[in-house]
Amino acid sequence: MKIGFIGLGIMGKPMSKNLVKAGYSLVVRDHNVSNEAELVELGATVAKTPKEVAEQVDVLITMVPNSPQVKEVCLGANGIIEGAKPGLIVIDMSSIAPLASREVHDALAAKGIKMLDAPVSGGEPKAIEGTLSVMVGGDKAVFDQCYDIMKAMAGSVVHTGDIGAGNVTKLANQVIVALNIAAMSEALSLATKAGVNPELVYQAIRGGLAGSTVLDAKAPMVLDRNFKPGFRIDLHIKDLANALDTSHEIGAHLPLTAAVMEMMQALKVDGQGTSDHSALACYYEKLAKVEITR
Numbered sequence: 001m002k003i004g005f006i007g008l009g010i011m012g013k014p015m016s017k018n019l020v021k022a023g024y025s026l027v028v029r030d031h032n033v034s035n036e037a038e039l040v041e042l043g044a045t046v047a048k049t050p051k052e053v054a055e056q057v058d059v060l061i062t063m064v065p066n067s068p069q070v071k072e073v074c075l076g077a078n079g080i081i082e083g084a085k086p087g088l089i090v091i092d093m094s095s096i097a098p099l100a101s102r103e104v105h106d107a108l109a110a111k112g113i114k115m116l117d118a119p120v121s122g123g124e125p126k127a128i129e130g131t132l133s134v135m136v137g138g139d140k141a142v143f144d145q146c147y148d149i150m151k152a153m154a155g156s157v158v159h160t161g162d163i164g165a166g167n168v169t170k171l172a173n174q175v176i177v178a179l180n181i182a183a184m185s186e187a188l189s190l191a192t193k194a195g196v197n198p199e200l201v202y203q204a205i206r207g208g209l210a211g212s213t214v215l216d217a218k219a220p221m222v223l224d225r226n227f228k229p230g231f232r233i234d235l236h237i238k239d240l241a242n243a244l245d246t247s248h249e250i251g252a253h254l255p256l257t258a259a260v261m262e263m264m265q266a267l268k269v270d271g272q273g274t275s276d277h278s279a280l281a282c283y284y285e286k287l288a289k290v291e292i293t294r
């Protein structure tokens, strides 16, 4: 089976490499052509536009930043919609607004193209390991057809509902991750200001109730002063904006998300939008006049 992969950034590159490892033959495309080279070395071929990718494949995965890029790749000039073979399935694995997933799905469906929204969690390390968590919205029969492809990049692949449900699940994930990083930063700045070594605080609490995947992934980055992304603050702002917009549309209430969004915006204004989201700790450090380090 031939698979297309559009968007070979921090996540898309290792994810597509795992598809090659699993024996799939790939046609790839990225705005930034230098990102294509490593896949070509592994035997993938390159197409110049999403339309050209769609002409050659049975399943096409997209992994681009946000809703406008997914719309451009799927529905824009030289987009997937212009080149799709009959029966093409699009799996959008980007984290985007659920409403945008439904709009793109409906536009593709009008041309007979099927689509799942299947965002992921686990970051670059799990993308490399092939142990991502995939949360999927869309028709269950299409999900079943694509399960093995998604599993080649993942530890778990869960169908959470109709189209858009994958991205609703991802927004929930992003709220939990953002609030956890804020809680960790708040706690470690308190300990540091109180004169207790934050490394020892981390070691003491990580096995207790305050322990978490986020704490283990992000506290060492803060303690090492390593804010290389990973997951950029500007992408997390995008997700929290999508969560807040969605909550306003449906009448949910996200006061903690709104507060953390403001902190991330302040860091972005300060020039840290391209740092890893663990740099949220710097917001607290600046106010408390401390550095959380080993």
Ligand SMILES: NC(=O)c1ccc[n+]([C@@H]2O[C@H](COP(=O)([O-])OP(=O)(O)OC[C@H]3O[C@@H](n4cnc5c(N)ncnc54)[C@H](O)[C@@H]3O)[C@@H](O)[C@H]2O)c1
Pocket (backbone or CB within 6 Å): 006, 007, 008, 009, 010, 011, 012, 029, 030, 031, 032, 035, 063, 064, 065, 066, 069, 072, 073, 093, 094, 095, 096, 120, 121, 122, 123, 124, 230, 231, 232, 235
């Ligand atoms: N980095 C993470 O830890 C992480 C984890 C889970 C989910 N995500 C989500 O995955 C998606 C990708 O994130 P990333 O960190 O890999 O971002 P990235 O910026 O590293 O990669 C995005 C890639 O898409 C390409 N691109 C953008 N527009 C394009 C277009 N129109 N046509 C072709 N290529 C295009 C860019 O050149 C880039 O290589 C985002 O939605 C993000 O929120 C990221």
Ligand SMILES: O=C(O)[C@H](O)CO
Pocket (backbone or CB within 6 Å): 095, 120, 121, 122, 123, 173, 174, 177, 231
């Ligand atoms: O869950 C994750 O992998 C991060 O929050 C980035 O989306």
